[in-house]
Amino acid sequence: MNLDSKWVPMKWPCGPLEIARRNKPQSINADLKETLEAWGQPSALELLKGTPINCLIVDWAYGVPEDSAQQRALKPLLEAGRRLGISFVGKVALKEGSGAAVAAARAAGLSAVMLGDTSGQSYDLPTIPQFPRDKVAWETASTIFSSTENVWPGLGLETMKGDTAIAGPTGVPWVNSNGWFSLLAGELAREKTLWLDFDPPDTSNLLHPASYGLAVADSRAYGSRWIISLDDKLRAALPKGNSQAKGVWEKMCEAIAFFESHREWEAFKSQGILAVISDFRGENAFLSGEVLNLLNRRGVQFQIIERSRPLPAPAKGLKALLWLDKEAPSAEQHSQLLAFVRQGGLVIASAYWGPAEVKPTPKDPSLQYKMYNVGKGQIAVAEEGFQDPYQVSVDTHLLVSRRNDLVRLYNPDATNCHASIDPGHRKRLVQVLNYSSQPADFVTVWVNDRVGSARLWRPGTKNALTLQGVAAAPGTDFALPPLSVYCALEFEGSNL
Amino acid sequence: MITTTCSRRKFIGAVGATAGAWLARPAMFLAHAAPASRVAVGMCHEYGPEVIVALGNMFDQLGGMERLVRGKTVAIKLNLTGVGTNRLGSLPPGITYWVHPQVIGATVHLLAKAGAHRIRLLESPMVTTEPLEEFMLQANWEPRDFLSAGARVEFENTNYLGNGKKYSRFWVPGGGLMFKGYDLNHSYEDCDVFVSLAKLKEHTTAGITLSMKNCFGITPCTIYGEGAPEDEPGLVPRGGRGPFHWMNRLPPKSAPPPVNASALSSNPPKDPGGYSVPRVVADLVAARPVHLAIIDGIHTMTGGEGPWVTGRRHVQPGLLVAGTNCVATDAVGMALMGFDPMADRGTPPFETCDSTLRLAEQLGVGTRDLNQIEVLGTPIAKARFNFRSV
DSSP: OOOTTOOOOOOHHHHHHHHHTTTTSSSOHHHHHHHHHTTSSSSGGGGGGSSOOEEEEEEEESSHHHHHHHHTTTHHHHHHHHHHOOEEEOOOOOOOOHHHHHHHHHHOOOOOESSSSTTTTOOOOOEEEEEEEEEOOOOOOOOHHHHSSOOOEOOOGEEEEETTTTTTSSOOEEEEEEEEEEEEEHHHHHTTEEEEEOHHHHHHHHHHHHHHHHHHHHHHTTTEEEEEEEEOOHHTTTTTTOOOHHHHHHHHHHHHHHHTTTTEEEEEEOOOOOEEEEOOOGGGGHHHHHHHHHHHHTTOOEEETTTSOOOOOOOOOOOEEEEEEEHHHHHHHHHHHHHHTTTTOEEEESOOOOOOTOOOOOOOOOOOEEEETTTEEEEEEEESSSHHHHHHHHHHHHOOGGGGGGGEEOOTTTTTEEEEOOTTTSEEEEEEEEOOOOOOOOEEEEEEESSSSEEEEOOOOOEEEEEEEEEEEEEEEOOOOBBBSSSEEEESSSOO | OOOOOOOHHHHHHHHHHHHHHHHHHHSSGGGOOOOOOOEEEEEEEESSTTHHHHHHHHHHHHOOOOHBBBTTTEEEEEOOOOOOOOOBBBBBBBHHHEEEEHHHHHHHHHHHHHTTSEEEEOOOOOOOOSSSHHHHHHHTHHHHHHHHTSSEEEEEEEESTOOOOOOOEOOGGGGGBSSSEEEEEGGGGGGEEEEEEEEEOOOOOEEEEEEGGGOOOGHHHHHTTTTOSSSOOOOSSOSHHHHHHOOOOOOTTOOOOOEEEEHHHHHHHHHHHHHHHHHHHHHHHHHSSSEEEEESSSEESSSSTTTTTTTTTEEEEOOEESSSSSSHHHHHHHHTOOOOOTTOSSSSTTTOOOOOOHHHHHHOOOOGGGGGGGEESSHHHHHOTTTTTT
């Protein structure tokens, strides 16, 4: 069996291995032990009936004495799961000698194993490599890969006063999002699926239903999948039929089902006025990653281009290239960059590679850039190189100009959006996410096209609502109804 | 980054020592010398072509703009408070808390037509040095519309040094109420005519914000903002104008010093913003005189100065006000809002603050006494839109 890109994965911690793991550094309490035992029973799978969740991640081998007990204990669960059409992926966390564990997984009927270190070994079972976020081997042969060290989406704690968002130093609430990383994975590992591994924060109460919905939406809207992970309190409460816990679970499943019913959106490509170019690796990884994160937070619509790929020509919507790396372009890239500029594009870089005879022109005093007019376009060179990712993102937005925004949010508060377009350029999608647990009121989406109406999609509703636009030259305003977690505006036309 | 902070008491101590002397004897200042003035009131119900007609008539009623602006460089301070992505409900800022682009365009067009040599649109947008055009674009405005409204139209963000080589110093005649003088962007000096183009609004801290309070925003946050350095202006603003509200921080030593009011240090005001902000505003309009005050009250909001204020509401008074004296113009504006321009602290709209009008009047800037103001165009009684009764 191969890895299935349609898998909807969920962590299923249970059994002797998880109990042993939780027994350190202090003794596990009786309630938690009972919960972990309960989730190991086949009856626990009843929870999944009617949901899109079809792949469970179970602990398989950690190189501890409890490994074999775990594998034995899981047998009834695996058998019951298979009867329900559920696939199982065993997590193997061994530094070496994974072969025996993988063989045992194969014998037990697991569909795949998730490995921290594949080390180029081949196994007779599909493997899902898992990497820390800053060490992802983008060239992995696996069609599904996973990253750890992601963030739980939502408002940053430093911008919270009780339940209310307060402005940060940049004037907007800081939000934690994995969106930029999912977009990066979409470029560096094309045609592959990223599973984001992150757990809910440890809180004293059940998490707000919106928190789980956001964890789903922040992954799916940007093209990745969250390995669903419930907090201990929710997992303890669900088997007991707690109505509040059931509500949280149902809301989350509703969000997953919504995205499963819109799988066609996964083929949509980010729509960008700007292409961000880097190798996104090694010494360039931090700056380039942060710039992506901050550009996304500023609502700048961008595409990502790995430095080794061919550079684009100016096309409708693409106005600028941001060359982030210190490394100079190759001879071929150099001519591509100059062609882009001569045709009217803007290249933003930390060094000048244009014609030597061109001298910089006067510039706005607020921008620490030298501006060179070349052909119909410009090259903007950061006078002191690229140092502060925040400043790079601010300057880039100004250099490209808000006049070129494709989408803008009004009354954004803790919301953000992602614009994408279908490969045939007939459908455009603007997905709006609310990172606060409080509904966002009076958010208006402005798009740079004159469109009469849009289809408004929201989790929990089967059919789209038609939203009428209000002309706001040169585009159109769409006033959203109160936004709990997520909505998507879909536009159709022949000239997108 | 080096920053200067001090306690409110210390700030007041520094500010109050000099001011105390005149506060004790306000009559010795120039109230009696306040000039009489003429103010035009026009009815205009929408932001369409009718704006230019209404404003043109009002300028004619004031004696025409030609003698004021012909051959001159005109600087227009716009009221673009907050950020353009903030809306009151779904309504764009020009409909609620910013001066509307139609009013800006009409003003530029009429002043250019009257012979202005150059027109500069100015604002100090909150905590940013970005070009003013970019700030406007964020609100979905098109700055090119203003460029085409006159022959030589320019923009400058005055929240920092901008295109200038140094800040311009403006001393307050009579010594000032809060500071002896203010360091401002060069644009406020490099002009022959200064116009305050404001919105008709109430204000949480200052009671009202009309043509005078609009000038609060001429102060650069590199000097008067929260993150300004201790000795010299910052290169970029690091915070808003909180120090004027909270009296908790002094500007860099390079700026003119605060007025010394020892009386205040022993008896600090309960509401520092309500004390300080009106005084700073009065200082500013005394130091940087306003030649033409225009107030956009066609559409606006009640309850405060922006959508961040609770209890606010969009309203449509359908009014334009213009005058060549900012105190008189604001007095008429207040009356049109249903307030008594002679009101002072404790009386609406100055429930928790001092009256900027009274303070400016005492500095000799103008009169707030409607008996000394000639109201042209639509009578106040006919045009009044009571802000507290809607």
